[in-house]
Amino acid sequence: ATFIQKQQSLESFIDEIFEDEQRYPLLNFFNVTTFHTSNPLDEFILKIQNLPYADKTYPVTTYLLKRLDDCMNIQYLYSIVVFINYLIEKFNHRIKRTDAISIRIMYYLTQDAERDITRKLFDDFLDAWYALTLEEVRYGCQTFKFKRNLPKEKYAENTSIAMLLLTSSRDETMLLSACLKTIADLQNEIFNYFHNTIETTTRTKRKRVRLQSIRS
Incomplete structure (x- = not known):
């Protein structure tokens, strides 16, 4: 089913509310993949690689797959x-x-x-x-x-x-x-790529990890 959310926001993408199956044919891939597929991720990567204009249709997904080993x-x-x-x-x-x-x-x-x-x-x-x-x-x-x-x-x-x-x-x-x-x-890098690729109006503050010192 196609369900178009009028207000495009960060929450829409995270909650998977924004759906357009004609534009995104692999949107429900992991929902409909049957158990006979031994490695659905490998099959998904193969489908992405064979999909025309995948970089434009799935920009964040292709970005992650190219850096999958590091992202893991x-x-x-x-x-x-x-x-x-x-x-x-x-x-x-x-x-x-x-x-x-x-x-x-x-x-x-x-x-x-x-x-x-x-x-x-x-x-x-x-x-x-x-x-x-x-x-x-x-x-x-x-x-x-x-x-x-x-x-x-x-x-x-x-x-x-x-x-x-x-x-x-x-x-x-x-x-x-x-x-x-x-x-x-x-x-x-992933966070910034997402925001630079997907237009949103959400502003997020960056958090920093405080370093602990050991007294001598």
């Missing part, structure tokens, strides 16, 4: 940020830098009074951290190779808490900050 990392941002924010509130300048460097994460997972909460948030963080497919990350003018030298099961016992506290230090502890900045920039 955005889904892991939430679990990482939740755990980092938890640590920031937990310590809130109450830990010395020397202690943060020497104490391993495992201590807070086994000995700390809030270990049950910490463990749950850490497990979600760890799954997200090792699911990232970034090759390099940037913070300002600095570029870092995104490498995880430890196997996942050894991370907690071999990583200091300092690695998870956002700092302005120009050393390996910058990796997390650079990772968050890179994913946030990618998310902002």
Whole structure:
């Protein structure tokens, strides 16, 4: 069915109220795809690639598909940020830098009074951290190779808490900050592309992530 929303706004696109099946033939693709399709995303990408003027008909979709590998990392941002924010509130300048460097994460997972909460948030963080497919990350003018030298099961016992506290230090502890900045920039690029491509009157304020410093 065709349902044309008179007032075109950001909410219309997000809520999928604005529909025109003749102009957008793939609008209901994932609703009508049957279970015999083993990988509907691959089939959808193939249909988009074979569709004339796809860049004009589905500008945001084609933009995302061209950067799909990078965009997939955005889904892991939430679990990482939740755990980092938890640590920031937990310590809130109450830990010395020397202690943060020497104490391993495992201590807070086994000995700390809030270990049950910490463990749950850490497990979600760890799954997200090792699911990232970034090759390099940037913070300002600095570029870092995104490498995880430890196997996942050894991370907690071999990583200091300092690695998870956002700092302005120009050393390996910058990796997390650079990772968050890179994913946030990618998310902002998508957001800006959407607003530059789809005409809306909605104004959105940009939010910035506050960096946490560890006192020396």
